[in-house]
Structures are given as C-alpha cells and as structure tokens.
Amino acid sequence: MDFTECYEDTVSSAAAAARSGCRRQLRRLIDRGCSVDSRDNRGWNPLHEAAAAGSKECVQEILSAVSARSSRCRRDYVNSLTHEGESPCFLAARRGHVAVVRLLLKANADVNQMTNDLSCPLYAAVDGGHTEVVKLLVRKGAEVDGIHTASCWTCLHQAAYKGHGDILRFLVTVCNLEAHDDHRITPLFVSAQYGQRECLQLLVDAGANVNAQAADLATPLLIASQEGHQDCVDLLLERGADPNMACSDDWPQLPIHAAAQFGRISILRRLIEVTDRRCDGGEGMVSPLYVAISSEQSSSAELLLKEGYSADAQDCRLALGFPSPLSLAFYRTATQPCRDSVKLLLAAGAALKAEEWTYALATDRTDLLELILDYRWIRGPEAFHKDIPAGRHGGKTVLQLQELRELVCVALSQVNFASCWLPVLLNKGLDPYLLLHPHMLEKADSDVLNFLLQFVNWSTLPPPLKIILEQREAEGTWEPLTHFASVPSLFHLCRLKVRDALGADQLMTTDAVQQLPVPSPLHVFLQFRDIQKPSYTRPPPSPVINRVERHRSAHQHRHVL
Structure with a gap:
C-alpha cells in the first residue's frame, strides 16, 4: 500500500532523489551526510525506491555508499x-x-x-510477464517449483493463468509440469480453465497430463467445456483427453454435462x-438432458433431443431425485416459470407416468395440464382395440x-x-365413464x-355406483340436480349417442361437430358446453411439490380401464 501521497514528509530526501532517478542529487545528499538507512511509513529505504524506479545508477550510488560496511552489513542492507x-x-x-x-x-x-504474502522475485516477474528477468533469476538459482500463494500456486500456474506464452515456453523446460495447488489443480488445468490456448499447447507439447484430475475429479476438458473455451476443447480432444472420464464422486458427470449446463452449444455439439451414448440411458449414468433442464x-x-x-x-431418483427429465421439468415449472423445456420434452414424446400427472393434477392451477394437452391427444379406450394408429x-x-x-x-x-x-x-376428450369409479363418487x-x-x-x-350416490344423498353430502330423478331427455340421449359414434376426443377437440347436418346453435349443446363448470372452494392443503413427495411414498394405484 502506497501512503506517499498522504505522508510525503515521511520520505527522506535521499529516498526522494532515488525515486526520481536523479543520481547527481542523490550523490550530493549522501556527501552532505544524508543517511541511506532512513525508512518511510511503508518501511522503504532509498534502495527500495531506486530498485522500484529501475534506476541502475542510483542503485550503484547507494551500494557504493554502504560499501565501507562489513560484507554482512551490506548483504543485510541489500536484502x-x-x-x-x-x-x-x-x-x-x-x-x-x-x-x-x-x-x-x-x-x-x-x-x-x-x-509476507508468499511471493518472491521470480513469481513477481512471471506475474508481470518479464521474460528476461525470469530467465535471469532462474539462471541465478531461483526456486522454480516453490509455492507462492495461499492456494499453493507455483510460477508455472501463474504463467498459465496470465497467458505469458514466452515465459511458459521457458518454464516448461525447468519446472514440474504436474505441480498442483491445494485443490490438486495443475498448470495445464489452469490454462484450460482460463482459455489460454497457447499455454495449453505448450504444456501439452511438453508432456503434461491432459487428463489430470483435480481434487473434485474435474478434468481440464470438463473445465474448458464449462467455461466455453472451444479452441481449448478441440486441442484437448485432439491430444487424447478422455470425454468419458467421470468428473465427480456424486454421480458420473462428464464434460458433456458441463457444456449442457452452461449452454455451450458449439462445444456440446x-x-x-465423442461421448459414449451410455450416458443417455445407461444404468447408474445421468443423461445430460437432466442437466440442461435443471439449468434452464x-x-x-x-x-440433445435433435441428436x-x-x-x-433413465430413472435418476438416486442421483438427482427425479425419475425422468419431464418430472424434473415439471418440478422446475412448479417453482418458477420454465416452460421451454417442458414443451421440448412433450413435443419429443416424453412418457407421462404417475408422477408427471401428479404435478398437473394435484393443484388448483390448470396451466400445466392444459400445456400437456396441447401436445397430447386423448384417445378413448375403445380406440386402443380398433385399427387406429398410435x-x-x-x-x-x-x-x-x-x-x-x-x-x-392419478x-x-x-x-x-x-x-x-x-x-x-x-x-x-377424456371419456367421462373412465372416472365413474367408486372412489370418485365417494x-x-x-x-x-x-x-x-x-x-x-x-x-x-x-347398481354399486347408484348405491353410493343414494348413501351420499341420504347423508346430505350430495345434492343432486333435480332432473337426475327423471329419465334423461331425448336431447341428452342423442348427444350421448353422437359422442359415442364420433368418439369423445373427436367430438370435443376437432371440427367434427361442424360437419354434422344439424343447425349450428346445437353445436354448443352437442359438445356439452352448456354445462356449468363446478367452482373450486377447497384450499390446497400444501404446495404441489409436497403433494408429489407424498405421491412418491404413498401412491395407491386404483384399477381403472
């Protein structure tokens, strides 16, 4: 920290002359008896000022002034x-x-x-990109593999981080290429992480391990994929980096997962x-589709779907807590707006199982259910026994x-x-008879x-269903409409017959009713749109996510169809 602007009076006259590089002024001050030992508020003496200013002449003048001292005293002063x-x-x-x-x-x-912060002359020269100083210090015995930061970086790490190709070209001939920091990160890993392609090339050519894993098992290929450094990814793959090496202890994360997570499309492609397709559906693996959906x-x-x-x-309940990518997408949609992934999966034909339906039905909102049905066609059960293609x-x-x-x-x-x-x-178009189940009526x-x-x-x-309705009416838990006591009208029986002939799906979701030889005012009646919708009065007992969790642990499959 430089306090000279605040405390200019703490700098001695000799130090000020050394800082300005004025050898004559410095010599006059020394001849008049000014001390070269005086320090300012930073602990700097005139030699520090002259060295920092790069004034060789002033350094020589100061060293000459202390030459009369003993060799030990002079060495102490220089250091x-x-x-x-x-x-x-x-x-x-x-x-x-x-x-x-x-x-x-x-x-x-x-x-x-x-x-004090574990740096040294060599590390400082590397950090500043001063190639000639680096070479000089190494020739004079500087420790090339020493640790110089709190993270245990070496000079080679710093050269790779800063992208100093000329310095790194020299250092790879004298340094340990596999030196690692406290996270077991090597210089090659650093160059891949920060997109220093030239340094990466030099390290690879020098024989550094392209598959060296950090403490968390991340590889250079994974970190380059994560950070979006396409040229580094290409180089690593060309030089033998393994795209199928597991990069995590939690689940077999691969570089393809990192690219999918951060939307690095060209790298993902x-x-x-080159990635083994076992990651897509293999047991114990995790499809990168999960990661893409989780990260939106x-x-x-x-x-991924296109390819x-x-x-x-695969079912990833153990690794991620979800049985399918669609279940994960529904979970994300339930917690925040995230519909693009849902639409992609539905358009790709993702299967809808009990858990997925629970997200759509165990809520007072209908937007997710309506979104599903924008991509799914409900056929009546009779269609599965006819010559109707899937x-x-x-x-x-x-x-x-x-x-x-x-x-x-569900x-x-x-x-x-x-x-x-x-x-x-x-x-x-769902057939209402599918819901005439004792549990529904009860x-x-x-x-x-x-x-x-x-x-x-x-x-x-x-008869069993009629008995349930009679019991509920007697208990006062069901108040039937007045016309339920009568035989259905001919109008109602006719529209039931029309729906049975066309199929509920065709009648309700296509223009089939418009093709019938009946007056247009009857279209609303034939499609049952005259029936008033029930109102929702019961508040939800808990968020939909909690209901899905309960479904997982206590779902009871009822015999239907």
Whole structure:
C-alpha cells in the first residue's frame, strides 16, 4: 500500500532523489551526510525506491555508499525488507528492471526471499510477464517449483493463468509440469480453465497430463467445456483427453454435462460426437438432458433431443431425485416459470407416468395440464382395440394406453382438485365413464359429481355406483340436480349417442361437430358446453411439490380401464 501521497514528509530526501532517478542529487545528499538507512511509513529505504524506479545508477550510488560496511552489513542492507516483506530485488523484478536485478544479485541479494504474502522475485516477474528477468533469476538459482500463494500456486500456474506464452515456453523446460495447488489443480488445468490456448499447447507439447484430475475429479476438458473455451476443447480432444472420464464422486458427470449446463452449444455439439451414448440411458449414468433442464438451458436440451438423446432417459431418483427429465421439468415449472423445456420434452414424446400427472393434477392451477394437452391427444379406450394408429394425431402425440391409465389413476387420487382438472379433461376428450369409479363418487364434491354425471346417462349407472350416490344423498353430502330423478331427455340421449359414434376426443377437440347436418346453435349443446363448470372452494392443503413427495411414498394405484 502506497501512503506517499498522504505522508510525503515521511520520505527522506535521499529516498526522494532515488525515486526520481536523479543520481547527481542523490550523490550530493549522501556527501552532505544524508543517511541511506532512513525508512518511510511503508518501511522503504532509498534502495527500495531506486530498485522500484529501475534506476541502475542510483542503485550503484547507494551500494557504493554502504560499501565501507562489513560484507554482512551490506548483504543485510541489500536484502532489507519493507513492511510488506518486499526486498529491493523483488521490487525490481516485479517491474521488469532486469539491469537492476542483475546488479542486486551481484551484490548478494537473496533470489528466493519471500514476501509476507508468499511471493518472491521470480513469481513477481512471471506475474508481470518479464521474460528476461525470469530467465535471469532462474539462471541465478531461483526456486522454480516453490509455492507462492495461499492456494499453493507455483510460477508455472501463474504463467498459465496470465497467458505469458514466452515465459511458459521457458518454464516448461525447468519446472514440474504436474505441480498442483491445494485443490490438486495443475498448470495445464489452469490454462484450460482460463482459455489460454497457447499455454495449453505448450504444456501439452511438453508432456503434461491432459487428463489430470483435480481434487473434485474435474478434468481440464470438463473445465474448458464449462467455461466455453472451444479452441481449448478441440486441442484437448485432439491430444487424447478422455470425454468419458467421470468428473465427480456424486454421480458420473462428464464434460458433456458441463457444456449442457452452461449452454455451450458449439462445444456440446462437438462432445456429442465423442461421448459414449451410455450416458443417455445407461444404468447408474445421468443423461445430460437432466442437466440442461435443471439449468434452464433449453437450447442445450433442444440440441440433445435433435441428436437422438432420449426424452425419457433413465430413472435418476438416486442421483438427482427425479425419475425422468419431464418430472424434473415439471418440478422446475412448479417453482418458477420454465416452460421451454417442458414443451421440448412433450413435443419429443416424453412418457407421462404417475408422477408427471401428479404435478398437473394435484393443484388448483390448470396451466400445466392444459400445456400437456396441447401436445397430447386423448384417445378413448375403445380406440386402443380398433385399427387406429398410435403415433401422432393432428400434430399431437397420442396418449398411450398406459399413459391414459396413469392419468385416470392419478385423477382419482386427486379428487380434492377435481373441480379444476375435470372440466379440462372432459373438454379435451377424456371419456367421462373412465372416472365413474367408486372412489370418485365417494369423495368428490357435490358440484363435481353433478358436473360429471351430466356427461353420462345417469339412469343406467351400475347398481354399486347408484348405491353410493343414494348413501351420499341420504347423508346430505350430495345434492343432486333435480332432473337426475327423471329419465334423461331425448336431447341428452342423442348427444350421448353422437359422442359415442364420433368418439369423445373427436367430438370435443376437432371440427367434427361442424360437419354434422344439424343447425349450428346445437353445436354448443352437442359438445356439452352448456354445462356449468363446478367452482373450486377447497384450499390446497400444501404446495404441489409436497403433494408429489407424498405421491412418491404413498401412491395407491386404483384399477381403472
């Protein structure tokens, strides 16, 4: 720290002359008896000032003034330290004053004198990029592999970090290439981390290990991928870096995961070419798709899906806590707006299992459910036994039978929210008969029951279901609509027949009703849009994330379809 601007009077006249490089003035002051031993508030004497200023003449003048002293006293003076532990040699080396450094070394300056912060003349010269000073100090016996920072960096680490190619070209011939800091990071790792391509090339050519792992198992290839240094990634791969080396103890993280996590698209594309595809679906592995979704890198997710990575990947409950990429995407959407990944996975045909449906149904919000149904076509169960192709329908992926089963099963377990999800599902073509389950009739609110029953022929319900309704009416937990006591009207029976003929999915989600030879005012009636939606009155007992956790531990599969 330089206090001279605040305390100019603390600098002696001799020191001021040395700082300005005025040899004649300095000589006159010494001849008049001015001491060269006086120090300022920083602990600097005139020799420190002359060395820092790079004034070889003033250094010579000062050394001549102390020449009459004993050799020991002169050596002590040459190696005198400031309050920061800086010697004249250190100050000259830090500023690249090679002639002054040479003169001080000749006067027995300690080439390895350490400062308070563990630096030394060689490390200071490397940091400043002073190639000639570095070479001089090494020739004079400077310790090349010493530790000079709190993080245990060597001069080679610092040269790689700063990108001083000329210095590093010299140091690789004298330094330990595999020297590591307190995190077991080597100079090659440092050059890859900070994108110093020239230094990386020099270290690789000198024989440094391209697969050297840090204490956390990270490799140079992983760190270069993470930081987005394309040229370093290309060089490492060309020179034998292993893209399939596990880089974490927690789960087998690879460089491709780092590129996906930080959205390094060009690097990700390069790593896709060389990474073993076992990471996509292999047991014990983690698909990079998980990482892309977790970090909200939709561009990474899009590229991975385009290149053939599975939208379903593997079950990663043990490693990450999620059974599928879609479950992770739904989790992110439940905690913050993050829909791009959801849309990508749904468009790619990601399977919808019980946990995924729980995110959509165990809530009073319907936006996620509606988003799912923008990409999924609900077929009636009868379609699975007819010659109707699966695949896509009207630009949407058709729900498979197992997905439909899981949907109905989860819906029956989330009856508390039926007033929210029921209108959405029925308007998207779900067959209401799939929900005529004892559990639904026992637990649903009165408004929900009335809404559901208006989509069916309530007079032909199976006897066990009628008994449940009679019991609820007697208990006062269900107040049926007045017309439920009568036989359904011919109008209602006709629209049930029309829906049965067309299929609920066709009737509710296509323009099929517009093609019927009936007056247009009847279209609303035929599509059941005259039925008033139930109102949601019961507050959610807990956030949707908590309900998903409960679903994982206590989900009860009900027999449906």
